[in-house]
Amino acid sequence: MTDLLQECAGAGRIGISGHIRPDGDCVGSCLALALYLKKALPEAEVRVYLEKPADIFNIIKGFDDIVTDFPDEERFDVFIVLDSGFDRLGGAEKYAVSAGKSINIDHHISNNGCGEVNICRPEVGSVCEVVFELLDRELIDRDIAMALYIGIIHDTGIFQYSNTRPETLRIASYLIDFGFDFPKIIEETFYQKTYLQSQIMGRALMESIRFMDGRCIVSVIDKKVMDFYNVTSEDFEGIVNQLRNIKGIDCAIFMYQTGVLEYKVSLRSTEKVDAAGVASYFGGGGHMRAAGCTMKGTFHDCVNNLSLHIMEQLEEADKKQITLEAEAKGI
Numbered sequence: 001m002t003d004l005l006q007e008c009a010g011a012g013r014i015g016i017s018g019h020i021r022p023d024g025d026c027v028g029s030c031l032a033l034a035l036y037l038k039k040a041l042p043e044a045e046v047r048v049y050l051e052k053p054a055d056i057f058n059i060i061k062g063f064d065d066i067v068t069d070f071p072d073e074e075r076f077d078v079f080i081v082l083d084s085g086f087d088r089l090g091g092a093e094k095y096a097v098s099a100g101k102s103i104n105i106d107h108h109i110s111n112n113g114c115g116e117v118n119i120c121r122p123e124v125g126s127v128c129e130v131v132f133e134l135l136d137r138e139l140i141d142r143d144i145a146m147a148l149y150i151g152i153i154h155d156t157g158i159f160q161y162s163n164t165r166p167e168t169l170r171i172a173s174y175l176i177d178f179g180f181d182f183p184k185i186i187e188e189t190f191y192q193k194t195y196l197q198s199q200i201m202g203r204a205l206m207e208s209i210r211f212m213d214g215r216c217i218v219s220v221i222d223k224k225v226m227d228f229y230n231v232t233s234e235d236f237e238g239i240v241n242q243l244r245n246i247k248g249i250d251c252a253i254f255m256y257q258t259g260v261l262e263y264k265v266s267l268r269s270t271e272k273v274d275a276a277g278v279a280s281y282f283g284g285g286g287h288m289r290a291a292g293c294t295m296k297g298t299f300h301d302c303v304n305n306l307s308l309h310i311m312e313q314l315e316e317a318d319k320k321q322i323t324l325e326a327e328a329k330g331i
Contacts, residue, residue, distance in 0.1 A: 011078040012077055014041070015048075017049040017082070020051050025128055026050070028147045035141075050066050081103070084106060108120070128151030148171075149185065153186060163287060196230075196231060200229055216310060221256040243268070250270045250272045262295070265294065267292060272313065
């Protein structure tokens with residue numbers, strides 16, 4: 001087990017960052033670690049750099065201290081990258097590259113390690129769980145526990161995704177014992193939507209298209225629609241999960257336009273499709289059941305290219321199922 005405090009010993013300036021378009025696991029882990037290091041190493045200056053996170057996470061202590069611009073002159077003795085490799089840090093990448101020491105903590109199977117110190121646990125459901133295991137239990141307080149809990153529930157779908165381990169539940173049990181209002185956190189950061197978010201989700205569902213014998217579904221929001229509703233990527237949270245929840249769907253695709261002939265793609269799947277495997281063909285990554293990438297081309301080009309890899313996996317899964325059924329019948 002890496003001794004995180006030893007790795008940071010003597011550092012005057014410590015920077016922390018995570019991936020672009022930060023989600024709950026990214027924000028929770030960054031802020032939890034910042035709170036912990038400030039408590040354990042009071043002489044060090046600790047700063048968190050992220051693209052502006054969604055306001056639903058402003059209940060986490062330290063949210064208002066997040067630096068959302070990336071001045072060139074910053075330099076750090078230690079820079080810690082969470083929930084990502086260097087290539088998805090956006091404006092913070094230069095700090096990781098120039099730091100005296102870089103530490104990479106992640107749980108994505110696509111991360112081969114990019115820091116001088118690398119801690120990657122792809123079998124773990126959230127990077128907040130990885131961070132928890134690195135912390136001195138005596139220094140964890142209510143604010144740190146709440147930040148970690150938020151990250152865990154967002155990357156495990158409140159413990160319903162297949163990446164939830166028995167240890168995940170044990171960690172969550174330990175954290176909620178600090179006394180924060182966890183039902184309210186779940187409601188306000190996971191389920192609650194604004195009226196505008198509900199409108200755009202309704203439109204995405206209404207205009208979705210099933211294909212591949214109904215086993216896949218896709219929906220897209222283009223720039224024109226985004227401008228009409230005056231929405232940003234933050235307002236699309238939960239759409240791809242809702243598509244995946246439709247009965248009979250093995251793979252859901254949600255896309256929104258980010259530029260001319262450019263789309264951000266999110267994938268959610270059952271055990272029959274390796275979403276990370278599909279996304280990796282297009283320079284993306286993630287987890288077996290949840291992944292994403294950026295693609296160039298028309299909407300139809302993107303769907304056709306994704307379909308080739310999804311179909312290949314579905315066919316392979318069907319063959320395995322037929323073989324298992326035959327073996328069970330003794331054929």
